[in-house]
Amino acid sequence: KQEVTxxxxxxxxxxxxNLVLNCSFTDSAIYNLQWFRQDPGKxxxxxxxxxxxxxxxxxxxxxxxxxxxxxxxxxxxAASQPGDSATYLCAVNDNQGGKLIFGxxxxxxxxx
Amino acid sequence: KAGVxxxxxxxxxTRGQQVxxxxxxxxxxxxxxxxxxxxxxxxxxxxxxxSETQRNKGNFPGRFSGRQFSNSRSEMNVSTLELGxxxxxxxxxxxxxxxxxxxxxxxxxxTVV
Numbered sequence: 751k752q753e754v755t756x757x758x759x760x761x762x763x764x765x766x767x768n769l770v771l772n773c774s775f776t777d778s779a780i781y782n783l784q785w786f787r788q789d790p791g792k793x794x795x796x797x798x799x800x801x802x803x804x805x806x807x808x809x810x811x812x813x814x815x816x817x818x819x820x821x822x823x824x825x826x827x828a829a830s831q832p833g834d835s836a837t838y839l840c841a842v843n844d845n846q847g848g849k850l851i852f853g854x855x856x857x858x859x860x861x862x
Numbered sequence: 863k864a865g866v867x868x869x870x871x872x873x874x875x876t877r878g879q880q881v882x883x884x885x886x887x888x889x890x891x892x893x894x895x896x897x898x899x900x901x902x903x904x905x906x907x908x909x910x911x912x913s914e915t916q917r918n919k920g921n922f923p924g925r926f927s928g929r930q931f932s933n934s935r936s937e938m939n940v941s942t943l944e945l946g947x948x949x950x951x952x953x954x955x956x957x958x959x960x961x962x963x964x965x966x967x968x969x970x971x972x973t974v975v
Contacts, residue, residue, distance in 0.1 A: 849920070
């Protein structure tokens, strides 16, 4: 049974710092992994989708890597800003359908 | 391009009642998935519909059901509501199968009293 873990559960950093969020999964047979952002009480915003054949994806200040063999992904945020404060969730798709398996998320706070 | 639309945004219901939530996916998308989000359990998969057929199902009781219409809009129904059903219900839209990106709506906040 696929399980997804995110460490740390919460993170507080000063503005301008570069930071790394971690995601691990127990079964390496995945189709893809997706990173999301969620603001309090809101829906999920897709940040990056990495297919199983890819090693990394980049969008602006965000870079996500994927190491399938070790069951790990990282989300790198460069030059963090207070507007980056949110909960970040990773989810794996290990089936041909649309079922995503989510981690518990990392709550990020960027202090001005 | 319009995003994923969920209605209503907020609902308050009484124990024992039933409720229907609606999700309109992105135009052209054929897959709609539903998730329940609670502080204790996080995001849990309910079910997925693709071209009007249920393709995947999570581990929820039969009180939770859904359907998809020919225009890809989907509804989720919960019967005999319990206090524990209070949650944020999110739907996700995909163009096709599991290789495509999932886009989420803003959710419906259901409170059962």
